[in-house]
């Protein structure tokens with residue numbers, strides 16, 4: 725009978741624009757691991773809440789949407805997609821409207837419990853030897869026992885500059901204001917600005933993308949080599 729070995733879990737947290745998605749995806753690709761973007765689920769739920777014209781401030785109404793929230797995500801780093809039912813929302817969940825609504829949805833306790841269980845199940849069932857899971861509370865809540873736990877940080881200025889280079893439909897000032905207010909709202913729910921015990925900080929402020937990927941892979945290799953000797 726085939727033995728099911730649990731994948732090596734790499735947990736990466738950090739604020740918006742620190743490089744979590746791009747670095748996690750690239751690291752997963754190079755290591756032959758799966759990649760799980762947890763923010764996409766909060767965004768897809770926010771998209772659904774907006775689509776159904778549910779009041780984002782009404783926690784009970786938001787929690788009720790979970791009952792028939794039919795969500796799927798690609799965990800192959802080369803085949804990323806996000807679906808709600810049959811609808812491909814990969815692009816739509818990055819809209820300014822969804823970004824503005826997501827923090828209110830993410831602070832509902834039933835939402836966090838439901839999605840945490842979903843992430844744990846998705847991570848445990850990937851068909852790769854490992855999985856890189858990124859978000860805000862992966863090192864502390866979703867996978868506190870992960871073999872590798874990293875906090876990816878960058879100065880506020882660097883994060884704002886990176887995000888405004890990506891979003892060309894809004895002014896740099898608007899992008900920065902929205903990012904700052906999302907960080908503020910999110911940090912009332914989860915502490916992703918300081919590293920919990922046993923979590924390695926990688927500060928990407930003065931690193932380019934390639935250097936950050938290398939730094940993260942170095943931490944993964946060091947940690948997994950150490951774990952195999954324990």
Ligand SMILES: Nc1ncnc2c1ncn2[C@@H]1O[C@H](COP(=O)(O)OP(=O)(O)O)[C@@H](O)[C@H]1O
Nearest residue numbers: 740741742743744745746886928931932933936
């Ligand atoms: N170390 C880095 N140096 C320069 N640009 C970076 C770096 N890390 C990420 N980026 C770029 O910054 C943008 C935001 O990164 P992203 O991975 O979306 O961050 P997050 O998932 O943390 O919000 C992307 O365009 C990405 O290519």
Ligand SMILES: Nc1ccn([C@@H]2O[C@H](COP(=O)(O)OP(=O)(O)O)[C@@H](O)[C@H]2O)c(=O)n1
Nearest residue numbers: 739740741762763766826827830859860861
């Ligand atoms: N593990 C996670 C991941 C995301 N989130 C929420 O989901 C939103 C979108 O996450 P994201 O990772 O796509 O955001 P960016 O940092 O990429 O802009 C965040 O602003 C949080 O409100 C969360 O609460 N917990």
